[in-house]
Amino acid sequence: MTQFANVTEGLRFRVVLKPGVALGPGKADLLEAIGETRSLTAAAARFGMSYKRCWSLVRELNASFRAALVETEKGGTGGGGGARLTELGTHVLARYRQMEADAEAAIEAGVTDLRALLADETS
Amino acid sequence: MTQFANVTEGLRFRVVLKPGVALGPGKADLLEAIGETRSLTAAAARFGMSYKRCWSLVRELNASFRAALVETEKGGTGGGGGARLTELGTHVLARYRQMEADAEAAIEAGVTDLRALLADETS
DNA sequence: TGTCGATATGTACAGACGGGAATATCGTCA
DNA sequence: TGACGATATTCCCGTCTGTACATATCGACA
Numbered sequence: 001m002t003q004f005a006n007v008t009e010g011l012r013f014r015v016v017l018k019p020g021v022a023l024g025p026g027k028a029d030l031l032e033a034i035g036e037t038r039s040l041t042a043a044a045a046r047f048g049m050s051y052k053r054c055w056s057l058v059r060e061l062n063a064s065f066r067a068a069l070v071e072t073e074k075g076g077t078g079g080g081g082g083a084r085l086t087e088l089g090t091h092v093l094a095r096y097r098q099m100e101a102d103a104e105a106a107i108e109a110g111v112t113d114l115r116a117l118l119a120d121e122t123s
Numbered sequence: 124m125t126q127f128a129n130v131t132e133g134l135r136f137r138v139v140l141k142p143g144v145a146l147g148p149g150k151a152d153l154l155e156a157i158g159e160t161r162s163l164t165a166a167a168a169r170f171g172m173s174y175k176r177c178w179s180l181v182r183e184l185n186a187s188f189r190a191a192l193v194e195t196e197k198g199g200t201g202g203g204g205g206a207r208l209t210e211l212g213t214h215v216l217a218r219y220r221q222m223e224a225d226a227e228a229a230i231e232a233g234v235t236d237l238r239a240l241l242a243d244e245t246s
Numbered sequence: 247t248g249t250c251g252a253t254a255t256g257t258a259c260a261g262a263c264g265g266g267a268a269t270a271t272c273g274t275c276a
Numbered sequence: 277t278g279a280c281g282a283t284a285t286t287c288c289c290g291t292c293t294g295t296a297c298a299t300a301t302c303g304a305c306a
Contacts, residue, residue: 013136015230017238041282050265055284066242072283075273080281092237099233106229107138110222114215115140119189164252173295178254195253198303203251247306254301263292271284276277 011104011111015096021064023096027057031093034058034070035085043083058083065092136226138219144187146219150180154216157181157193158208166206181206188215 014024033043044054062068069089074081085093137147156166167177185191192212197204208216 012139013226015234015237016135017234017241021241023237039282051283052266052285053264056264059284064242065240073273074271074283075281076275078274078281080273081283083283088240092240095233095237099230102229102233103136103226106225107222110218110225111138111140114138114146114218117188117211117215118140118144119187162252174253175255175296176294179294182254196303197253197301198251199305201251201304203303204253206253249306250304252302255299257298258296260295261293263290265288265290267286267288269284269286272282274280276279 011107013100013103015099017064023092027061028093028096028100030054030057031061031069031085031089034083035090035093038082038084039079040070040072040083061089069093136223138222140187146215150184151216151219151223153177153180154184154192154208154212157206158213158216161205161207162202163195163206184212192216 012025014022016022029047030043030049033046034040037043037046040054040058041051044051058070058072062070065088067088068086069092070083071086072081072083076082135148137145139145152170153166153172156169157163160166160169163177163181164174167174181193181195185193188211190211191209192215193206194209195204195206
């Protein structure tokens with residue numbers, strides 16, 4: 001149960017911006033989910049991720065960039081708090097998605113080639 | 124000491140060919156080193172990597188593809204054995220390097236953009 | 247035939263990662 | 277003003293990864 005079924009056959013890669021700072025599918029998906037659910041708890045639940053991990057990733061992201069990508073509130077509105085993407089967060093996410101698509105297109109031929117060389121399997 | 128200084132400032136990404144099979148900078152560098160040193164021990168030492176880890180990665184690679192990427196001999200010739208890249212191994216390595224370059228070019232603009240948004244640091 | 251140097255392999259141990267649970271904090275609303 | 281629901285934070289512990297150590301194996305060569 002180390003890794004769930006989230007890793008499908010699709011191409012997954014992560015961009016290392018700096019030795020300690022990387023942006024990959026996990027964080028991107030999380031940002032997206034936060035933007036949609038407007039809640040860390042809900043976003044985490046979507047992936048079966050623990051709240052703690054979700055919050056750790058958000059903190060990491062916020063600390064890595066010059067401004068927060070995710071803004072949170074504790075008490076209040078409606079339920080009792082919430083989260084939302086900042087403008088920067090939205091921008092970063094969009095950028096990543098674009099890079100993802102670009103890179104995928106760039107190495108598509110190579111991936112096809114390499115996959116043909118893999119050992120036979122039922123997959 | 125979990126991560127050494129191997130992760131430079133350059134762009135590092137890994138290609139996931141199949142859920143369990145990934146090809147990244149580590150394995151590529153290792154393949155390259157094996158091709159040059161013709162020895163698992165020497166290749167491992169080059170990165171300060173333990174011999175066992177080196178051998179595990181090689182085994183993993185060989186098992187993943189339809190044929191071995193690295194061929195080894197136990198006793199004999201000169202010192203007492205050795206290793207070398209097969210034709211397939213050479214091909215796979217070359218392919219990966221090409222994909223690496225292509226992808227890097229494709230997302231270069233995005234990386235530049237995102238890096239400009241990182242928190243200020245001495246790096 | 248015995249030595250040497252490399253591959254091949256298992257065992258034990260240490261550290262990192264992540265999960266779970268418990269707890270604190272906060273602000274709106276009934 | 278008290279309850280609720282969400283964020284925020286810490287501790288404990290199991291799991292996994294990889295290192296270190298030890299050892300087996302093998303084949304050319306002196």
